[in-house]
Amino acid sequence: MSLDPVLSVKGLTVGYRTNRTLAPVVHDVSFDVGPGQVLALVGESGSGKTTTGHAILGLLPTNGEVISGSIVFRGQELTALNPKGWREIRGRSVSLIPQDPTVSLDPVRRVGHQVEDVVRLHTDLDADARRERVHELFALVGFDDVERRYGQYPHELSGGMRQRVLVAAAVAAEPDLIIADEPTSGLDATVQKQVLDLIDSLRARSSTSMVLVTHDLGVAADRSDLIGVMRNGHLVEVGPTAEVLANPRHAYTRHLLNSVPSRLSVRENRGSVLAARKTVIEVADLHKDYGEVPAVDGISFHVRQGETFSIVGESGSGKSTTARILAGLTTATSGRASVLGSDITALSRSEFRPLRRDLQIVYQNPYSSFDPRFTVFDVVEEPLRSFQKARWGRRRGNVDRVAAALEAAALPADFARRHPRELSGGQRQRVAIARALVLEPKVVVLDEPISALDVSVAAQILELLQRLQQERGLTYVFISHDLSVVSAISDRVAVMQRGRIVEQGSVEQVFSNPTDDYTVRLLEAIAGRELTTTRGTP
Known part of the structure; x- marks a missing residue:
C-alpha cells in the first residue's frame, strides 16, 4: 500500500x-x-x-x-x-454521502433508477448489467428483496433505508x-450504528x-x-x-x-427524596390507535412532582404520541391519563384549556411553531394573551413577565425586539423555553428539545433545564432517542418499542442492568460511550 x-x-x-x-x-x-x-x-x-x-x-x-x-x-x-x-x-x-436523503433523493423517481444513474455515468455496463449491479449494491447495503426495493419510491422507505440508498450510490463506482x-x-442510535457499520464494511473492501x-x-x-x-x-x-x-x-x-452529556451529580441519590413527593402524572393502560395500527399500546407509568421522567425509543416507538396525549394535542383511544389530578382523557377541548396554565410543551423544532411575523416578545407573550380577557393591548404586567421569562431562559432583554429568524438554533430553543415558562407551569413536556442542536449548545440547554427545575420545582416529561442525553438529565426512564413500554425504572437501574434485549441493543448503539461515562459535569 x-x-x-x-x-x-x-x-x-x-x-x-x-x-x-x-x-x-x-x-x-x-x-x-x-x-x-x-x-x-x-x-x-x-x-x-x-x-x-x-x-x-x-x-x-x-x-x-x-x-x-x-x-x-x-x-x-x-x-x-x-x-x-x-x-x-x-x-x-471521489463521491459524496449527503446528510439528508429527503432532499438528496428525487421523490418522483424509483430509488433503483437513481442509483443506476451513477452506474451508467461511470461504467460501460449495458442496461441489464446495470440493473444487476444495483441489485448487488442493494444487497451490499443490507436490503432484502432487492428487486422490490429497486422499484420503490423514497417515501416508501424509512429514514435509515433512504440513507442506505445514498450509501449504495456513493460506493457504486468503488471510489x-x-x-x-x-x-x-x-x-x-441503532439505525445510526447500522449505517456506520455498513460504511465501514464497504470501505474495508x-x-x-x-x-x-x-x-x-x-x-x-x-x-x-x-x-x-x-x-x-x-x-x-x-x-x-x-x-x-x-x-x-x-x-x-x-x-x-x-459538553458531551454525562451523568450529572445532581441526578444522584434523588430516589428517596422523590419517592416522598406526590404523583402529578399517572398513566394507566393508555392506548392510541391510528386505524388498525396501535401507536401506543397499553402503557402505564407515573411521574412525581419535581422529577424528570424520560421516554426513550426509536422513531415509531410511540414516545412522541404519548407526549402529545399528555399535552392535550392528541386524544387517546382508551385508557386513563391523569395530569395534576385531572383525567385528561375525559376532558373536552374547552375543559382541558384551564389545565394549559400548568402544563406546557417544548418542541424539537421551535421555529416551526413560531409565527414568523412575531417578535420574540410577541412569541413569549402569546400564552399570556390567550388567558386574558382583554385580547388587545399589552399590559405592563405582561412586559414584566416576558422580561422575567427571557431572563430565566438566559436571554438578554433586548432579544425581545428581535424576530426568531435573527436567532441561532440554540437561542430559538431558549425562546421556546421562555414561552413555556411565562405562565409559570408545574409540568413541562419536552419533545426532543435538543436533538437538532450542537453538542455545546445542547449542554447549555440541559444545564438551563436542570437549573430551572431546581429553582421552580418543575416536573419534566422528557422525550428523546438520545440515550446519552437521557442518562444525563433523568431520574427515571421508560423504554418504548412498537407502542409498548418494555422496561422502566431509575436511570441507574435501566442503564447499568437492563433486563430487556431491546434496551441492551439501544445502549450498545450509543456512539462514543467512553466519552459519555468518563467526562465530568459540563
Whole structure:
C-alpha cells in the first residue's frame, strides 16, 4: 500500500461572495488523509467543516470559491479542474454521502433508477448489467428483496433505508475517497450504528479513504483514525483520534469534550427524596390507535412532582404520541391519563384549556411553531394573551413577565425586539423555553428539545433545564432517542418499542442492568460511550 496520502489539503482558504465582497469563511486549513484512513472533521454549526468538504468535492455554491491553497487527490490538483474534469472524477473516484436523503433523493423517481444513474455515468455496463449491479449494491447495503426495493419510491422507505440508498450510490463506482457529510444526522442510535457499520464494511473492501463531517463527537470517536477540530473556519487541532480525545491541546477541543452529556451529580441519590413527593402524572393502560395500527399500546407509568421522567425509543416507538396525549394535542383511544389530578382523557377541548396554565410543551423544532411575523416578545407573550380577557393591548404586567421569562431562559432583554429568524438554533430553543415558562407551569413536556442542536449548545440547554427545575420545582416529561442525553438529565426512564413500554425504572437501574434485549441493543448503539461515562459535569 502506498504511503502517499490519498488526499492532501494545504493552506485551504474558502470564501463566499456577497455583492462585491469576498468574505473568507475557511482559513488556511491543512491536513492529509492516507489510504484507508478516516478523518473526522468536527465542530459546531458555522465552523466551516461542511464548506471544507464541499470544496474538496468542487460542490461549493455559485457564490463560493477557493481563494487560495491546494487540494491534491491522488497527485491531481482539484482546484484547477474545469467542469468536464469534475464530471470525470466526481462519483467515480471521489463521491459524496449527503446528510439528508429527503432532499438528496428525487421523490418522483424509483430509488433503483437513481442509483443506476451513477452506474451508467461511470461504467460501460449495458442496461441489464446495470440493473444487476444495483441489485448487488442493494444487497451490499443490507436490503432484502432487492428487486422490490429497486422499484420503490423514497417515501416508501424509512429514514435509515433512504440513507442506505445514498450509501449504495456513493460506493457504486468503488471510489478511492468518500466525503460523508453528517451521514447519520437525525437517525436513531441503532439505525445510526447500522449505517456506520455498513460504511465501514464497504470501505474495508477496497481500502477507501473518508472525510467524515460530523458534529457528533461520539461518532468521531468510534469511527475515525484522525480527527480535526474546526472553529470559526480554522482547524484548531488535528491528530490521531485517540490522542486528541485523551490529551486535547486546544481549549476549544476541551470545551467540546466537556459538553458531551454525562451523568450529572445532581441526578444522584434523588430516589428517596422523590419517592416522598406526590404523583402529578399517572398513566394507566393508555392506548392510541391510528386505524388498525396501535401507536401506543397499553402503557402505564407515573411521574412525581419535581422529577424528570424520560421516554426513550426509536422513531415509531410511540414516545412522541404519548407526549402529545399528555399535552392535550392528541386524544387517546382508551385508557386513563391523569395530569395534576385531572383525567385528561375525559376532558373536552374547552375543559382541558384551564389545565394549559400548568402544563406546557417544548418542541424539537421551535421555529416551526413560531409565527414568523412575531417578535420574540410577541412569541413569549402569546400564552399570556390567550388567558386574558382583554385580547388587545399589552399590559405592563405582561412586559414584566416576558422580561422575567427571557431572563430565566438566559436571554438578554433586548432579544425581545428581535424576530426568531435573527436567532441561532440554540437561542430559538431558549425562546421556546421562555414561552413555556411565562405562565409559570408545574409540568413541562419536552419533545426532543435538543436533538437538532450542537453538542455545546445542547449542554447549555440541559444545564438551563436542570437549573430551572431546581429553582421552580418543575416536573419534566422528557422525550428523546438520545440515550446519552437521557442518562444525563433523568431520574427515571421508560423504554418504548412498537407502542409498548418494555422496561422502566431509575436511570441507574435501566442503564447499568437492563433486563430487556431491546434496551441492551439501544445502549450498545450509543456512539462514543467512553466519552459519555468518563467526562465530568459540563
